[in-house]
Amino acid sequence: MSDPMAEIRASFFIECEELLESLQDGLQMMDDGESDSETINIVFRAVHSIKGGAGAFGLNDLVHFAHRFETAMDEVRTGRFVPDGEAIKIFFACADVLGDLVRASRDETPILDEMTAPVLDSLERLVGMEEEVEEEVEFVPAGIALDLGGLGDLGGGMGDLPPLDLPALDMPSPDLLSADGLPEGSETPDVAGDNDAQAALGKGFKIHFLPEPALFISGNEPLYLFRALRDLGDLTVRCDTSRLPAAEALAAETGYLSWSLVLLTEEPETAVRDVFEFVDGLCVLTIEPITNAALDGSMALPDLDVPSAQIPLAPGDSAETAPVETIAAEAPPSSPAQAAPAALPDRLAPGAAAAPIPAPIPAPAAAPVAPPAPIESAAESTEPSDAPSREAKNAPTQPRATVRVDLERVDRLVNLVGELVINQAMLSQSVTEAGLPANSAVSTGLEEFLQLTRDIQESVMMIRAQPIKSLFQRMGRIVREASAAVNKDVRLHTDGENTEVDKTVIERLADPLTHMIRNAVDHGLETTEKRVASGKPRNGHVTLTAQHRSGRIVIDVSDDGGGINRPRVLEKAIEKGLVSPEAQLSDGEIDNLLFLPGFSTAAEVSALSGRGVGMDVVKSSIQSLGGRIAITSVEGKGTTFSISLPLTLAVLDGMVVRVAGETLVVPLNAILETLTLTDDDIKQLGPETHVVQLRGGFVPLLDLGAELGYRTPEQSYVGGIVLLIGQEDGHRAALVVDAIEDQRQVVIKGLEGSYGRVPGIAAATILGDGQIALILDPMDLISQASGRTKDRSLSLSHAG
């Protein structure tokens, strides 16, 4: 990404996500009953900023929608519209659509009318906005606004000019001067007098410029205007000091200086007017074309029988800047008394109404107030600190210490740290093998190295970590849409949103979580009537929490619905042939039937969950993240699904085992238990088919060495070590290995890039001794094997 605009564009979309997040936060706060102006402003600002950025990239559809949304929020902001719960729902919907549009713009997919039309209709009905004639003009990259007119009165009669040290001050007013706008202006001389019928020849302009005091207060500077004019052509400037009275008669609030300029240029008059756009209304300005004839009179300026300072504007000419910069430097501060500072409160009044600062200037005489202190407190007082998001925004007063880094670079670092970990393990092993005593300098040094390596690894993993908040916020939308679809009143509560989780985990969690949330709304919660009948609050509640627990992330999805209807679940499972009618199942076992493939695809379901995705798919996607999912349910009180995930996908807790001379790693989360086989445990069902009898059930036995083709199946497995693997469908299998060597964290090295997908193998790792070991995908291995055993028409699947 070397194109800076492309980079900014990319970062714009990242910023949009953040803005969408604060938008959701703000709306949530409004929904929770906060109606202070800062909350509303957060919402407004988020939409406004998206619009602003979108305009810069010509994303007109996005601008258009954001503009409508913004207009509605402006109604709220100004108090013309007070939103109720229904209105906030519509705002939420708008925020969702805005997010869709942002993503569509990012991915350059077309934005269709039907994406926006329904919410815009609701918005219109709500706020009663008439369809505006599109203000496209506003969004054309147009540059500088010209219209500053009508503002001259704001500063009229205020401010002052410095007492310039100039000779002969009691001169009469020359004709050229216009007194327009001067407080004590007496007459308006005929400035345009010599502008008779002469056709403009486009050779240049005669400009007369009489600044009002307000011009200086606004920070405008004649010198710079003249410089800008000079860029247009040859410029001659004459400063008219004739109106300067004697020093003792100098009235502070009056402007005395004016300038007559001749600009020789081929540029049109509009170019000249453009230069004065910011001072329009703050000065008396006449611009008239000059003719060749006029030019013959050398300066085309009326003779001024007064001392006049001619300022040739040449770069680097220091004398040139002197008079003007004196003005710049001295005007308000040096004002005798009443001048600028005294005038400030009045001038500020209109602005202060919209500003968070009440603009309290104690007394006019107490001129310049030191701003930072009062502002600090004013700003703080408008920001209640209970909202974490706002705390976060308030906290850094320093420039934000964040760096945006390409994910690839982070991943390379993660990878390198992985190598470091492996290297360190190899080094440790060699030291051990060398027989060095544990208290030797090498050993203790190595110990520290080990510690540091772990710290580095953790820190690097943290770089990839993100607060889970973005994911939770997406779930807010799912709840809103799902509850609307099934006509239930549901509120989503979230907790632990700042829990940090690996970026990839967050991404891959979105689908299963979405499904679980839909399920909770659709199946978990009772209908409103039922709730009311059973004395529960009308509103159903779905709660989403995240927390770190013993090195893992635990995410709970709970509802306060009726709980799992176990008799019904069992009945259905029997009906579908998933369990035998005689089976005696515990509550937990019945609950876990929900995870069986083919269970929830059944359609008591509304259109909502009827996507053919069942909890079995949820479970397998969680497991593919190295996670586990558990379910607890209390009748009448609700159901909780608990997902436990590793902090990262880059390392894995594994059991190192040996089979037929090979070292393999089995993910720990797949292993339910390990046991050594006795004669009693094993039942042989066929020449190559064994089962393990386990607490009343039968579990198929798989010889790992044979499955992977390392050896032929053994005749007897007595004394063999077995890893009991829990399959995602609730079935189990026993993997026979030769020995268990170790239990450790291993760094995952993908194989698919080099070898494609290898059945039964998830990845590889490098062990401490430098040996490469394959990481098994036990689920895959078992399903492959059971495919074969099914071919042999042998089904042992139901081991409760």
Add this chain to the structure above:
Amino acid sequence: MSLEVLAVDDSRTMRDMLNLALSSAGFTAHLADDGLHGLEVLEDIEPDVIITDINMPRLDGFGFIDAVRREEKWARIPILVLTTESADELKAKARAAGATGWIVKPFDPAKLVKALQMVAG
């Protein structure tokens, strides 16, 4: 002429774009996230000109301009207001708060530079 410019905007995108436009023009850009941050930056640098957004958290553009204008040492710094709004009322407010000029977003970099030169040489 190379100018030192303080650009105050709560939108990172806008700051990035201002930064790009300003540095491409050979100006030195100092960036701030909002009005309060802008005031802090002002304590450390002396810009030739300030560009500020209006709608910002913590301290908005009006409050920021107001504060700058009230501080003697900053009172003369030209300030351009950057906004999507073009309503006269808003301009009037900014002018009343002490702004020097006005730039409508999205801005054309060339015009931005021209406007800067017009108010700050």
